[in-house]
Amino acid sequence: MNDSPIVVLTALDVEYEAVREKLDAPRVHRHPQGTRFEVGRLAGGKCRIALGLVGKGNQSAAVLTERAITEFSPVALLFVGVAGALHTHIPLGDLVVATHVYAFHGGTSEDDGFKSRPRVWEASHGADQLARHVARDRAWADDGRTGKVHFGPIAAGEVVLDSKVSAYARWIRQHFNDALAIEMEGAGVAQAAHLNRSLPVVVVRGISDRADGTKETTDREQWQARAVANAAAYTVALAENLAGEERDRARSEANDPKGSSDMPGTTRNVAKDNARVGVQAGQVYGGIHVSSERTAPADPAEAIAGLAARLQQARTSGQLDEDTYQAAQAELAAAGETLLTTAPQDMGAVTLALKKVRGLVADVAILAAEVGTIIALVQGLS
Numbered sequence: 001m002n003d004s005p006i007v008v009l010t011a012l013d014v015e016y017e018a019v020r021e022k023l024d025a026p027r028v029h030r031h032p033q034g035t036r037f038e039v040g041r042l043a044g045g046k047c048r049i050a051l052g053l054v055g056k057g058n059q060s061a062a063v064l065t066e067r068a069i070t071e072f073s074p075v076a077l078l079f080v081g082v083a084g085a086l087h088t089h090i091p092l093g094d095l096v097v098a099t100h101v102y103a104f105h106g107g108t109s110e111d112d113g114f115k116s117r118p119r120v121w122e123a124s125h126g127a128d129q130l131a132r133h134v135a136r137d138r139a140w141a142d143d144g145r146t147g148k149v150h151f152g153p154i155a156a157g158e159v160v161l162d163s164k165v166s167a168y169a170r171w172i173r174q175h176f177n178d179a180l181a182i183e184m185e186g187a188g189v190a191q192a193a194h195l196n197r198s199l200p201v202v203v204v205r206g207i208s209d210r211a212d213g214t215k216e217t218t219d220r221e222q223w224q225a226r227a228v229a230n231a232a233a234y235t236v237a238l239a240e241n242l243a244g245e246e247r248d249r250a251r252s253e254a255n256d257p258k259g260s261s262d263m264p265g266t267t268r269n270v271a272k273d274n275a276r277v278g279v280q281a282g283q284v285y286g287g288i289h290v291s292s293e294r295t296a297p298a299d300p301a302e303a304i305a306g307l308a309a310r311l312q313q314a315r316t317s318g319q320l321d322e323d324t325y326q327a328a329q330a331e332l333a334a335a336g337e338t339l340l341t342t343a344p345q346d347m348g349a350v351t352l353a354l355k356k357v358r359g360l361v362a363d364v365a366i367l368a369a370e371v372g373t374i375i376a377l378v379q380g381l382s
């Protein structure tokens, strides 16, 4: 089953903290270029979240969204943050979920004035439907939250709007009249998701100011923390639902109901060494998995090299945090080196290093089992 996480991105520390506190013992996942993510399961839930901080603005949001997608291959991407309301019927603390995101800055300046050339990204149908379902269900608001969820366009630009009468305010009212909220990252995130096979993305914003000249006051009244707490509660419920749908999809793919009764769920043909396996079938129903069954190499050095590659994969997929990964690789390298320089009857040091690796990767059962197999191989040498 696909255990890819759902990536949740935020711009401000207050937003990051609101999501982080929903995670059970998150582990740091460090990208080689220094970006730090935290990966963990939702407390009391099944969904795995990779949480990141992209900072303010569409440009860094786009670059770091791309980075997060490459790093985690998520099943969906959620952006959680605060925003200014553009319509007076949306009170502070309510949520706006983007049906589409306008990048409102595009345009051409001509002799007779500025002409709008916006770009727009629409939420995927499935994600939009699920987001509305979670909003209706309101289980996320069980702890007494009162915020309402509104669905509509969000305008994303490069300025913090804090006026009702400025040129920007007039521009947005005139050209993006149906936008419910304004913020600074949605366009970058949506663009990056679009460039990655239109990965489903949902932008969730808690309304923390009215974009009308009173932002300083509402900020002082802690509306950012209050609004984003609502947004985070809703978002984690949405993440659980998205992950649940993904599990259902994977399960139904595995037990395809169209499968014929005389075809068993799983047929295993294992070829070893140079043997060949042929399959003849008129019609095959259900998911087909073609894979070579990995048989453990008999050579411990080869087995150690293979394990090093799988440690790297586990780090990339978020199963191992950066510090654990580095420590395990260091012990494994020591084991590999000692193996090459030590007489077969004196393999104690190699076994000890491998046992340390096994302790470090104990949380990932398949890796721990693989280390166990290598230990047995090494012990067989002496």
Ligand SMILES: Nc1nc2c([nH]c(=O)n2[C@H]2C[C@H](O)[C@@H](COP(=O)(O)OP(=O)(O)OP(=O)(O)O)O2)c(=O)[nH]1
Pocket: 011, 012, 056, 057, 081, 082, 083, 084, 085, 157, 158, 159, 160, 161, 162, 182, 183, 184, 185, 208, 209, 210, 211, 219
């Ligand atoms: N464009 C825009 N973004 C907003 C507004 N309100 C709001 O919360 N946001 C979102 C998008 C940004 O991630 C972030 C900007 O808010 P901020 O509090 O950091 O803005 P600021 O630069 O005035 O804050 P400060 O550091 O000067 O205190 O919050 C708004 O009215 N316009």
